Amino acid sequence: MxxxxxxxxxxxxxxxxxxxxxxxxxxxxxxxxxxxxxxxxxxxxxxxxxxxxxxxxxxxxxxxxLNVEKFELHSISVEPEILYEDEDVVVVNKPSGMPSHPSHHHLEDDMGTLLRNYYQDEHFVIRPIGRLDKDVSGIMIYAKNQLAAARLTAQRKDGILQKEYYAIVEGQLDSHGILSFSLKKETGKMAQAFNQGGRDCVTEYEVIKRYSTECLIKVCLKTGRTHQIRAGFAGIGHPLLGDTLYGGNTDRINRPALHCARIKFLQPFSKEKLELEIALAEDMKRK
Missing domain, CATH: 3.10.290.10 (RNA-binding S4 domain)
Incomplete structure (x- = not known):
């Protein structure tokens, strides 16, 4: 492309x-x-x-x-759920359990490779703008060319590209708040160390619905760090349901209860304002 x-x-x-x-x-x-x-x-x-x-x-x-590199193509058994698409951008609803891009242990079963096989384009380069952890569901954006990728990455850095998440955390939080903390990646460990030095993080949240022992919250990131939502709320004693990496309970859900529900950005070249929204993932819905 x-x-x-x-x-x-x-x-x-x-x-x-x-x-x-x-x-x-x-x-x-x-x-x-x-x-x-x-x-x-x-x-x-x-x-x-x-x-x-x-x-x-x-x-x-x-x-x-120019793109002279060629990739091997395969048939697909499931089609990606495309929320928006133009010649520069494709936005999808990534299901939980599917990685955002290829990795050492996931070379063929990721969303980026699914898109390449869906388009049957041997030159399609996988360019995710940000990423979602494998077990996190929701909106993912991919650039179809390097020029678009550079501009979308700049939008992300400048705060023009914005995402909103839903999460279910254990316990009860204040109605709204801002968390300021630091996260540090420790060698050989998947989890981020909370408030032990490292990179500064700012997370804003609002309680949407309260349950007996947990609450559904809307989360906006003011910084973009690995595991910022997961490690941040666990660090203050409110881990996400199902998030075993950070001590979450798995009685109700077997993956981190985190879902990217909204995205706002500008079309990289026309500058058209784009805003997309999807419903809460089925396994996070509660009566």
Whole structure:
């Protein structure tokens, strides 16, 4: 799914270098640096050019993403649940139990590989923007090309791309609150160490519904750290139901009771505001 961009040079851009034109079009320095290597091919009036080439009014600049790597394709037994799709982005509802991307122990049964086989595209590169743990359900976004991936990653870093989660935690929390803590990855351990140094985390939550011994909460992350929700609430004595890694009870659910339910972001090129929402996962619903 290679991306091809076409730009007609305007009077305002006359006499600029291609590098300056790309910057005026919103390309980051990191993106522009990739044009110097083999990731892209640029043509000015159908002739190959470099970023230091000067352009003139009515010149046609074409940028083509290159991807020569090929991947083995397989048939699929289940189709991905696609919530939104355009030429740059696909957003899916990832079920619990399915990894977001390939790993050493999951080379064929992850959501990214499922998408490649669904499209039957041997050049499809798996580009998840953020990720969900294998046993966490909900919304995942994938970029279909490197230019889109770079822009969506920047949106995530700048807080433009936002997600909301639902979680069921043990015990009762205040109606709303903000958790500030740190998490540290310890060598050889899967769990993150709570408030033992490491990276700062900020998590905002609101109680949606109370049960006798637990509550359903809505969670918004102000930082994006591995296991931020799971380790954070366990650290204050309220582990997620089913989260055995952090001491959660498995009487009602056998996986972390965590579900990504909403996402907001901008289409990487048109800047259209996109907002998607899905219902709570069935195994997290309670009467």
């Amino acid at each position: 290679n991306k091809v961009l076409r730009y007609q040079i305007t009077d305002k851009q006359n006499g600029l270098t291609i590098k300056a034109v790309l910057s005026s079009l919103g390309f980051s320095r990191h993106e522009i640096s990739r044009f110097k290597f083999s990731a892209y091919q640029m043509y000015l009036n159908q002739k190959p050019v470099m970023v230091n080439q000067v352009v003139h009014t009515d010149d046609l600049l074409v940028i083509e993403e």
